[in-house]
Ligand SMILES: [Fe+2]
């Protein structure tokens with residue numbers, strides 16, 4: 001079974017890729033010597049991407065007091081890290097806003113789950129003052145991207161995986177691992193590595209179901225674990241992960257989260273902010 005993993009990873013073209021503009025933005029935003037104009041010029045080369053970034057920047061979630069009309073303004077208001085998150089989100093939208101057959105996710109569901117998790121992770125980072133706001137957003141956004149890669153392989157074996165969950169009473173990801181020889185978290189981390197994202201992001205994706213195993217940045221991994229659970233709790237795109245989901249109490253302790261903060265976060269996201277408006281990029 002490990003054999004198939006090698007096969008998948010050798011077929012590099014099957015791993016999702018970022019557009020040249022997005023790759024360029026990742027590079028530029030890591031360089032403090034770059035000017036706002038240089039960065040803006042790189043982004044506006046892709047007009048579709050630009051429109052999506054502005055749509056998110058102007059959504060209720062971000063809630064800036066005045067309308068942001070162009071990328072220059074967006075960069076000035078959100079900073080390099082903030083704009084990088086939105087460019088990645090617009091790019092991830094193209095990859096994830098599709099049907100993911102192997103996980104029985106209709107078109108839109110994986111995107112909704114991913115964006116909801118990203119927003120929860122960002123909000124929690126902000127509320128707990130952990131200083132990992134944009135990292136949390138990006139890791140939340142792509143934590144389940146491995147599902148895109150595994151979908152084709154899982155399609156043929158989905159019934160076997162489901163039977164295993166039922167008969168052996170084990171979490172979905174463990175059944176995935178047993179049947180396919182690998183799981184969506186590990187594959188997602190390989191995608192993140194290929195995109196040259198920093199090690200703490202790769203780790204948060206690899207261990208989003210088992211945060212207590214994290215060593216590089218257990219706090220970030222915990223944020224993603226909790227945000228993923230919150231996202232599932234409001235019913236945003238389960239895709240197998242909701243089955244016998246083992247919640248790791250380590251994450252709550254690590255973040256010193258109380259049930260009050262969690263309730264508050266969910267309420268703020270579902271009541272005061274129009275989630276759908278932030279998520280719908282068409
Ligand atoms: Fe997952």
Ligand SMILES: [Fe+2]
Pocket residue numbers: 113117143144228241
């Ligand atoms: Fe998830």
